[in-house]
Amino acid sequence: MVRTGSNNEVLIDLQHLKKVYGEGHVAVKAVNDVSLHVCKGEMVAIMGPSGSGKTTLLQMVGGLLRPTSGEVFIAGENITALPEKELPRIRLKNFGFVFQTPNLLAALTALQNVELVMSLSGHNGKASRKSAADMLAQLGLGARLHQKPAQLSGGEQQRVAIARALVNDPPVLLADEPTANLDSQNGRAVMELLQNVSRQKGKTVVVVSHDMRIRYLVDRVLWLEDGRLRLRFAEGMTVDPVCLMVVEKDKTLQVVDYEKERYYFCSAECRREFEKSPEKYKEARLSSRE
Amino acid sequence: MVSVARQNLLHEKSKVALSISGVVLSVFLIFATLGLYNGIITVVENMTTKSGADLWVTSRGSSGSLHSPSLLNTGIGERLRQIPDVNKVAALIRRPVATTLNGEKVLININGFDTITGLGGPWKMVGGSARPANGEIVIDRVLARKYALRIGGTLALEGKQFKIIGLSDETFNMISYLVFVTADDARSFLPSGLTNFFLVKTAPSADIASVKASITSALPDVSVATADESAQDAKNETVGGFLPIVMVISAVGVLVGILVVGLLVYTMTVEKSQEYGVLRALGSTDGYLYRIVLFQALAVAVLGFAAGAVVSPPLIALIRYLVPEFVVEITVPMVLWSLVLFIATGIIASFIPLRRLSRIDPAIVFKGK
Known part of the structure; x- marks a missing residue:
């Protein structure tokens, strides 16, 4: 179990969380006995290879998916015990969501997309419109209020999505691969924005990502593999920079030295992939120190 | 929002x-x-409610609709006039006649009405006169338009030529066209001494229900209905x-x-x-x-x-x-x-x-x- 953060007030408390898809011999444990505390104001990245259960875990934290077993406490409230009809209220009150794609409503302007969330929580009229406009202005979109998503760049759309996630002032921001569809410049800008939100507004931010670059911006990186959290890499363990699988250094023959660093791979295929364009993968190298 | x-x-x-x-x-x-x-x-309703009559007298069990056969002895008219609060009485002859126009068989309903009282005459005109003299006819506007008949022209019904003097509206009911001639002309389409209906106009201050009751009492072998009742019957029989x-x-x-x-x-x-x-x-x-x-x-x-x-x-x-x-x-x-x-x-x-x-x-x- 992990317990760190800027203070000791636990906001997200996961207890032996498990999610199994299917039954019998075809059952797949997407998340397997994950327990975790995330404190108020903390920014946590959950990383891991594809299919490791990152998004499933995030969905359960956000009340979008029921766990097979275990419990999710948000600010002390056990949301897994609540009936289905209560969950929209919980999501509205506690979470701001930022998705891989901005998921803005195409027919609404940037302002209306943000205002919509206020409307859902019962805040209407000029005051809510002003709050939405202020939030967009804070994120540098003051001049783009009346543009529809199709008229905005990918980075701008993602900033609108962040404004939408923040406008109701939820204590927790859940972000699923928020930089996946952005170029490196916009991706970094979005991550810095999330970092500022966490630092300046005291929001708890949980980011699920493949992007190894974000590890420098968060308080804590959690490694999820095969549905289980690995707190840190044991001595002699590293990550295959291509597929992000954990590799035991002394058990693999697939090794490449590049620019004074040694890289380890789970298979010859990953090694060949790396050799084709090492620049693309060198950032993903994760040393055992992390 | x-x-x-x-x-x-x-x-x-x-x-x-x-x-x-x-x-x-x-x-x-x-x-x-x-x-x-x-x-x-x-x-169908206007044919009775806009006839100008308060009461329709028909054969027992019959209504005032086009589809309800009613034959009355013309002598009944005189007996109706003697009933208190009866102001006007007029015979109405209504007979279907098949004729050929432009080579097409057409069903026409002849309405022979009393041109003096006007009871049973055309109620909505779109041209010409509403009061035909003998040998004259008011025809339905749809009939006129469809068969290119116009005021001043003629229409032959069962071998008799009528001069068209007016065009009426609301007188086509999807099955037949209503035309209006004098009661005298219409009698040639019925055996003598018979009519189809009698239309009764009551005195201005009279209670129509009381007059109806008096007629029923005096003439037990006929049916009497108010214009509204008659319209309702006609509606049920025609459009049901x-x-x-x-x-x-x-x-x-x-x-x-x-x-x-x-x-x-x-x-x-x-x-x-x-x-x-x-x-x-x-x-x-x-x-x-x-x-x-x-x-x-x-x-x-x-x-x-x-x-x-x-x-x-x-x-x-x-x-x-x-x-x-x-x-x-x-x-x-x-x-x-x-x-x-x-x-x-x-x-x-x-x-x-x-x-x-x-x-x-x-x-x-x-x-x-």
């Missing part, structure tokens, strides 16, 4: 316009069908058979409306599944999503109705100009009932995507596009 439903509709202008056109077609179908039904009712047909066509119109609106809201729901999933994930309730669909369905149904209500009357007028038999009457109650019907259409159509809507998983937002 941000109206997602309104913005969605505005965002899909061509699709919405097409759907509204479908609803307009449906409205037109209903207006035309109900209007046709109303038109027939109006003609049309009603199921009218209902079926109207139901088809409503069904078309429901399907058009339902298809629109269903396709919009399918296309916007991702967005509905986003709304779910953000914290909207099922009720909120349903209200979006309901608003969209109602908006299209009501806008379609409004456009249909504006477009239908001139379209019907055009059709009526091209096809004179298309006698349609659009009434305010009919329009209001149709509005209620189309609001119901919108509500019913909004249920079509309900199952789909309830199955949208908010986790869809994590799947990306």
Whole structure:
């Protein structure tokens, strides 16, 4: 179990969380006995290879998916015990969501997309419109209020999505691969924005990502593999920079030295992939120190 | 409040316009069908209520409709005049006659009325005189238009030539045309000493029910009905058979409306599944999503109705100009009932995507596009 953060007030408390898809011999444990505390104001990245259960875990934290077993406490409230009809209220009150794609409503302007969330929580009229406009202005979109998503760049759309996630002032921001569809410049800008939100507004931010670059911006990186959290890499363990699988250094023959660093791979295929364009993968190298 | 439903509709202008056109077609179908039904009712009712008579005297068990045979001895007229509070009595001869016009067999109902009292004469004229002399005739305007008959021309009925002196309206009931001649001329179409009806006008201060009772008492072998009762009987006998047909066509119109609106809201729901999933994930309730669909369905149904209500009357007028038999009457109650019907259409159509809507998983937002 992990317990760190800027203070000791636990906001997200996961207890032996498990999610199994299917039954019998075809059952797949997407998340397997994950327990975790995330404190108020903390920014946590959950990383891991594809299919490791990152998004499933995030969905359960956000009340979008029921766990097979275990419990999710948000600010002390056990949301897994609540009936289905209560969950929209919980999501509205506690979470701001930022998705891989901005998921803005195409027919609404940037302002209306943000205002919509206020409307859902019962805040209407000029005051809510002003709050939405202020939030967009804070994120540098003051001049783009009346543009529809199709008229905005990918980075701008993602900033609108962040404004939408923040406008109701939820204590927790859940972000699923928020930089996946952005170029490196916009991706970094979005991550810095999330970092500022966490630092300046005291929001708890949980980011699920493949992007190894974000590890420098968060308080804590959690490694999820095969549905289980690995707190840190044991001595002699590293990550295959291509597929992000954990590799035991002394058990693999697939090794490449590049620019004074040694890289380890789970298979010859990953090694060949790396050799084709090492620049693309060198950032993903994760040393055992992390 | 941000109206997602309104913005969605505005965002899909061509699709919405097409759907509204479908609803307009449906409205037109209903207006035309109900209007046709109303038109027939109006003609049938006016034939008695606008005859100028307070009471209709017929053979026992008969009514004043075109389809109800009634034969009375002309001597009854004199006995009716002797009943207290009877002001005027006029014989009315109404006989169907088949004739050939432009090589086509045509059913015509001759209305032989008393031109002195005017009881049973034409009630709505569109040209010429309403009071024919012997040898003259007032004909229905649809008949005139269809067979190119005009005032000043002639019409032959059972070998007798009549000079056309006027054109009447509301005298075509989809089956036959009503024409008006003098009672004297009409007698040649009946055996002597007989008439079909007697029309009674009571004294201005008289109680019609009392006069009716007096006639029933004095002449137990005849039937007496007020003009309204007679109109009701005529309506039942004439249009009762049309009603199921009218209902079926109207139901088809409503069904078309429901399907058009339902298809629109269903396709919009399918296309916007991702967005509905986003709304779910953000914290909207099922009720909120349903209200979006309901608003969209109602908006299209009501806008379609409004456009249909504006477009239908001139379209019907055009059709009526091209096809004179298309006698349609659009009434305010009919329009209001149709509005209620189309609001119901919108509500019913909004249920079509309900199952789909309830199955949208908010986790869809994590799947990306």
